[in-house]
Amino acid sequence: MRVHKFILASILLFIVSTASAQRPAPPEPQPLAKVSFPAYQTRKLPNGLTVYALEHHEQPTVALRLLITAGAVNDPNELPGVASMTADLLTEGTKTRKATEIAETIDQVGASLSAAADMESTIVNASALTDSVDLAFELMTDVVMNPTFEEEELARLKEQALSGLTAAMEDPDFIADAVFDRVVYGSHSYGHMADGTLESIPKVKRADIVKFHETFYAPNISALAIVGDLKPEEAFKMAERWFGNWKQRTVPRIDVAAAKSAGRRIVVIDKPDAVQTEIRVGQTTVARKDPDYFSVLVSSYILGGSSQGRLNQVLRQERGLTYGAYASIKPRKGPGVFYSVTDTRTDKTGEALQLVIDEIQKLRSQTVPEPEARDAKNFIIGSFPLSIELPGDLATRLTTIFLYELGDTYLETFRDRIAAVSTADIRRVSNDKLTAAGATIVLVGNASGFKSSLEKLGKVEVVSIQDLDLNTPALKR
Amino acid sequence: MRLPSFLIVAVLVLSVPGSAFQKLPSTPHSLDYKETVLPNGLRVITHEDHSTPVIDFQIWYHVGSKDEKAGRTGFAHLFEHLMFQGSAHVKPDEHDKIITSAGGTSNAYTNDDVTVYYQTFPANYLEKVIWLEADRMASLNVSEEIFKREREVVKEERLTRVENPPYGDLVEQLYAAAFEEHPYRHTTIGSMADLNAATIQDVRDFFKTYYVPDNATIVISGDFAPETALDMVKNHFGGIPKSQQAISRNNVQEPRQQKEKRNSRSKPVPLPAYVAGYHIPQDGHPDAYPLTIASMILSQGHSSRIYRSIVYDKQLAVEAQASANFTEDPNLFFSVLIMNRGASIEEGEKAINEELMKLTTEPVTDKELEKAKNSIRSDYTFGRQSVHQKGQALGHGATIHNSVASANREYDLFMKVTKEDIMRVAKAYFRPENRTVVIVNPPRRGN
Numbered sequence: 001m002r003v004h005k006f007i008l009a010s011i012l013l014f015i016v017s018t019a020s021a022q023r024p025a026p027p028e029p030q031p032l033a034k035v036s037f038p039a040y041q042t043r044k045l046p047n048g049l050t051v052y053a054l055e056h057h058e059q060p061t062v063a064l065r066l067l068i069t070a071g072a073v074n075d076p077n078e079l080p081g082v083a084s085m086t087a088d089l090l091t092e093g094t095k096t097r098k099a100t101e102i103a104e105t106i107d108q109v110g111a112s113l114s115a116a117a118d119m120e121s122t123i124v125n126a127s128a129l130t131d132s133v134d135l136a137f138e139l140m141t142d143v144v145m146n147p148t149f150e151e152e153e154l155a156r157l158k159e160q161a162l163s164g165l166t167a168a169m170e171d172p173d174f175i176a177d178a179v180f181d182r183v184v185y186g187s188h189s190y191g192h193m194a195d196g197t198l199e200s201i202p203k204v205k206r207a208d209i210v211k212f213h214e215t216f217y218a219p220n221i222s223a224l225a226i227v228g229d230l231k232p233e234e235a236f237k238m239a240e241r242w243f244g245n246w247k248q249r250t251v252p253r254i255d256v257a258a259a260k261s262a263g264r265r266i267v268v269i270d271k272p273d274a275v276q277t278e279i280r281v282g283q284t285t286v287a288r289k290d291p292d293y294f295s296v297l298v299s300s301y302i303l304g305g306s307s308q309g310r311l312n313q314v315l316r317q318e319r320g321l322t323y324g325a326y327a328s329i330k331p332r333k334g335p336g337v338f339y340s341v342t343d344t345r346t347d348k349t350g351e352a353l354q355l356v357i358d359e360i361q362k363l364r365s366q367t368v369p370e371p372e373a374r375d376a377k378n379f380i381i382g383s384f385p386l387s388i389e390l391p392g393d394l395a396t397r398l399t400t401i402f403l404y405e406l407g408d409t410y411l412e413t414f415r416d417r418i419a420a421v422s423t424a425d426i427r428r429v430s431n432d433k434l435t436a437a438g439a440t441i442v443l444v445g446n447a448s449g450f451k452s453s454l455e456k457l458g459k460v461e462v463v464s465i466q467d468l469d470l471n472t473p474a475l476k477r
Numbered sequence: 478m479r480l481p482s483f484l485i486v487a488v489l490v491l492s493v494p495g496s497a498f499q500k501l502p503s504t505p506h507s508l509d510y511k512e513t514v515l516p517n518g519l520r521v522i523t524h525e526d527h528s529t530p531v532i533d534f535q536i537w538y539h540v541g542s543k544d545e546k547a548g549r550t551g552f553a554h555l556f557e558h559l560m561f562q563g564s565a566h567v568k569p570d571e572h573d574k575i576i577t578s579a580g581g582t583s584n585a586y587t588n589d590d591v592t593v594y595y596q597t598f599p600a601n602y603l604e605k606v607i608w609l610e611a612d613r614m615a616s617l618n619v620s621e622e623i624f625k626r627e628r629e630v631v632k633e634e635r636l637t638r639v640e641n642p643p644y645g646d647l648v649e650q651l652y653a654a655a656f657e658e659h660p661y662r663h664t665t666i667g668s669m670a671d672l673n674a675a676t677i678q679d680v681r682d683f684f685k686t687y688y689v690p691d692n693a694t695i696v697i698s699g700d701f702a703p704e705t706a707l708d709m710v711k712n713h714f715g716g717i718p719k720s721q722q723a724i725s726r727n728n729v730q731e732p733r734q735q736k737e738k739r740n741s742r743s744k745p746v747p748l749p750a751y752v753a754g755y756h757i758p759q760d761g762h763p764d765a766y767p768l769t770i771a772s773m774i775l776s777q778g779h780s781s782r783i784y785r786s787i788v789y790d791k792q793l794a795v796e797a798q799a800s801a802n803f804t805e806d807p808n809l810f811f812s813v814l815i816m817n818r819g820a821s822i823e824e825g826e827k828a829i830n831e832e833l834m835k836l837t838t839e840p841v842t843d844k845e846l847e848k849a850k851n852s853i854r855s856d857y858t859f860g861r862q863s864v865h866q867k868g869q870a871l872g873h874g875a876t877i878h879n880s881v882a883s884a885n886r887e888y889d890l891f892m893k894v895t896k897e898d899i900m901r902v903a904k905a906y907f908r909p910e911n912r913t914v915v916i917v918n919p920p921r922r923g924n
Contacts, residue, residue: 107779166748381580385580
């Protein structure tokens with residue numbers, strides 16, 4: 001009844017306003033001109049450094065992004081965190097500048113400089129207004145080539161890292177992601193904690209950091225993207241001037257192809273004070289460079305790449321079980337991960353998990369309807385112009401091509417390759433690469449509130465949050 | 478004052494061999510815009526930017542959680558969710574579906590003062606988006622069933638943001654303690670009890686009161702011809718009638734705080750945390766500019782005072798911040814600490830208070846002031862690059878300051894801040910009796 005009156009009221013309201021006018025019909029969009037990725041130039045310096053230059057005049061700024069193809073995957077076994085700590089310490093002192101001087105110099109001109117390592121790369125970012133671009137180059141090269149890794153700075157960093165991690169280890173969202181990676185990759189280093197663990201961080205010595213830097217920081221496995229208000233010729237000249245004397249060296253390669261799914265496990269991390277359960281379901285998938293990546297990407301969008309994905313529609317829009325449910329791919333040079341993420345109140349855990357599993361299964365057993373596949377592809381293709389708006393976005397796109405060796409035509413052909421994915425391709429990759437039955441399931445929450453609802457899924461491992469050990473795929477000592 | 482020492486840096490850099498060109502200090506471009514008010518009171522702001530074939534469309538409704546009536550905390554935000562659940566010609570969730578299938582993004586946010594709906598999309602979808610937004614302003618249409626389901630989603634949002642993360646409720650505790658009368662005493666997400674008490678009649682009343690053209694501002698930024706865009710807006714929004722009654726506002730004045738308030742409790746958090754709030758004036762107040770510069774000198778970047786002293790030198794905290802929350806009505810200046818393992822709240826509180834008090838007794842250095850201003854210069858450039866960021870700046874000026882021009886004019890107000898201004902505002906606001914402190918400590922171990 002109420003609803004009826006409400007509709008009536010709004011119609012009346014409308015009629016009052018536009019006595020004779022009909023509401024204008026919904027307009028159809030005009031065709032869109034094809035958007036090209038802005039032209040860029042590439043050069044290789046004599047020391048092997050790949051340099052991308054892209055001129056962008058929107059604002060008087062320049063973004064520099066240096067990517068070194070070494071990250072947590074190159075950490076010594078048993079010592080996760082070395083790559084990350086090496087990157088963190090770059091800005092904490094060089095042969096000619098103390099940590100405080102670096103911060104002071106960069107802050108003084110309103111520029112930024114930061115370094116961080118993730119699983120397969122180390123990234124050093126700098127951005128500056130064009131009047132300070134020389135300074136940005138100077139500081140970036142100084143921290144990359146001449147860091148001193150002083151003991152005092154290492155000690156300080158360790159303390160910070162341990163406090164930060166202590167806090168994170170009480171955050172269900174963080175724990176779920178960390179446990180999921182650990183379990184899905186088993187003992188492969190893709191599964192270890194990129195930022196280190198409470199046990200590994202104290203063991204890292206200055207010598208480990210120095211060795212990592214000496215071994216992996218090399219121009220011949222690195223790329224520099226220069227995007228902004230700078231002519232390409234100027235950009236290359238500056239790259240040559242500042243990075244030209246960075247010495248190349250032979251860098252050991254590791255075999256990432258060995259990473260594969262460690263097999264199905266259902267793990268519950270019991271946190272009795274949690275009011276919600278964090279849910280992760282997924283498995284390993286194709287490498288970033290694999291031609292099937294595009295089909296897997298489209299299938300991940302259909303499952304949960306946006307608010308319109310199946311997971312969010314079923315769990316949020318139809319049932320109000322969660323604030324959000326999504327699926328995505330974590331890309332890797334070796335096998336990546338295809339996984340689903342959601343959270344729900346404790347008593348709905350079993351129901352929400354079953355719905356996620358059912359949706360994955362449906363992607364395997366039923367061909368995706370053509371309009372749904374088209375919408376997903378249009379989303380990926382249509383969002384391309386939005387994703388290249390800022391200099392930093394453009395720089396990221398360029399260094400990503402380098403990291404995964406995607407080739408010079410990648411950006412031009414990306415949208416055509418997405419458009420070419422058929423519903424048969426989606427069905428095929430879903431069958432080959434996704435198995436609801438083989439998926440790893442990680443739940444972080446108050447186990448007593450939902451454990452009985454999991455029994456039908458098979459063997460469930462329950463680990464108390466106090467006993468959780470992220471150093472080993474066993475999760476317990 | 479600022480220019481000479483800045484030039485020294487530039488000159489030093491230029492003296493490095495091989496550097497071939499010289500540039501003057503870059504100043505931020507000001508945002509060009511056109512402003513039009515339709516006969517029904519709807520304000521329309523357009524900003525052209527043809528660098529990418531993308532448009533950002535925002536509609537700012539001047540209603541936020543401070544306008545909620547008693548017993549209905551969280552309602553403005555719950556209502557925002559319902560705006561995606563259908564109107565006369567648009568099915569539930571179809572608005573988002575149309576934008577998403579074009580590759581665009583569509584979302585909304587609610588804060589104390591405003592509710593903003595925005596979408597960024599390929600430029601050819603402009604009229605479609607205008608039509609969609611007009612339809613939901615003219616004719617929201619939500620069923621009882623959808624209302625109840627969406628309320629569950631919002632309750633999940635509260636669990637995700639506030640109740641499950643270790644420090645999720647710290648800010649809520651601070652506001653509840655710092656404000657006695659003003660509706661800022663509750664946060665935008667609201668309480669579970671009030672969310673449960675909301676009815677569909679509330680939805681109807683709220684829509685009728687606040688979702689009217691004379692309480693809204695449209696900001697369109699990006700790749701379009703302004704005349705064409707304005708015609709589209711007139712065509713689709715022009716017929717929506719203005720409000721028939723005065724738009725009700727909560728005109729509550731917070732009484733002046735007379736003495737320090739402290740609230741300490743034990744909760745299973747991983748590390749002790751401290752947050753203090755000092756009452757400060759509203760956004761746009763002349764003191765807001767020196768207070769912002771003060772917060773930057775205190776805690777922006779690794780060379781800032783608080784980072785340098787508390788995080789780096791004394792290693793007391795893993796997180797230490799001082800920042801102002803400027804809103805339409807007077808709000809709070811925060812200082813926040815999450816302690817390092819083994820460091821006590823007492824040490825942290827003493828250290829961070831020393832930093833705030835130092836601003837009341839010693840002028841900041843020329844170099845610090847110049848650094849903060851360079852940082853503002855940089856923020857005005859880096860923070861206004863995308864069409865969405867530009868739209869945010871213009872919409873904020875229009876709605877909060879009732880002056881679109883303020884989006885450009887405030888830059889000069891920052892540049893004029895002096896060392897004396899900073900000391901004056903520090904003395905005026907960083908006083909213990911103006912402060913509310915909330916502390917959480919983990920329970921003692923071993924029992």
